[in-house]
Amino acid sequence: LAGRNVNAALGVWFDFASEEMRVWLGRGTFTARDGTEWSGLGEIASIDGMQSSPMLSTEPVTMTLSGLDASIIEMTRAQASEIRGRRCGIYILMFDENAQPIDEPYLIELYLMDKASFTVDGETRQMTVSLTAEPLFSTKHVPRFSLMTDQDQQLKYPGDGIFKRVQLLAGRQTVVWSSDT
Numbered sequence: 651l652a653g654r655n656v657n658a659a660l661g662v663w664f665d666f667a668s669e670e671m672r673v674w675l676g677r678g679t680f681t682a683r684d685g686t687e688w689s690g691l692g693e694i695a696s697i698d699g700m701q702s703s704p705m706l707s708t709e710p711v712t713m714t715l716s717g718l719d720a721s722i723i724e725m726t727r728a729q730a731s732e733i734r735g736r737r738c739g740i741y742i743l744m745f746d747e748n749a750q751p752i753d754e755p756y757l758i759e760l761y762l763m764d765k766a767s768f769t770v771d772g773e774t775r776q777m778t779v780s781l782t783a784e785p786l787f788s789t790k791h792v793p794r795f796s797l798m799t800d801q802d803q804q805l806k807y808p809g810d811g812i813f814k815r816v817q818l819l820a821g822r823q824t825v826v827w828s829s830d831t
Contacts, residue, residue, distance in 0.1 A: 654746065660697060661688055661741040661755055662713060664763070666725055667732045673715065674743055684754040688743065691715060697740065700758075709785070711740070711761065716778045726766045726779050733763045738783055760786040 661674035675697075677690045699711040725732040741755040761783035768779045800813045 654752070656752065657745045657747070657749070659743050659745070661743045662697070663739045663741065665737045667736060668725070676743075680749075680751060682743065682751050682755050686755065688755075700740065710764065710782050713738075713781045713783065714778060715781070716776060723768050723777055723779065726768045726781075729766050733766050733781070736763050737761070737786070738763050738781075762786055 659674050659676045661672060664671045664673075672686055672688045673691050673695070674688045675691060675695050679687060679689050681687050695716060696714045697711055698714070699709055737760060739760045740758045742758060743751065743755050744753050746752045762785075763781060763783045766779055766781040768777060770777050798813055798816055800811070800816065803810055803813045
């Protein structure tokens, strides 16, 4: 890239259950240097919530796609099987002054898609999908650090004896669970 004029645009790869889709925030369709095909959405898309930081982001992003065909809307309706928990990635796409790709797409961050919603404009009948995704390494849904020990369990739930005999498992001894202990 040294010494060149480089134009860049954002692209998003979606790993839906039924198909992969690659879109970019530009016009037209092009084939990247790695052989992947990217479809342009023009000026009718946005990505909100991206942060530029040397640290891994833990905040969700919302991607809004407009002017889509009905198949995308159907995927949105079947989001439990098509979208939720599936991966997506945001890429930087680089072009030369003639709008030709000059390198392979560069991955910025991986996400897990969470939920999607769609709207239809009453006047123009244009469909818009908003998709929320969380960073792949987000710890939002991970409980705070603890161990399966009687000591930790007593701090959380005094009097609960569920982990009373866990230390016996370390020596591979048979643990007898009974109600009379």
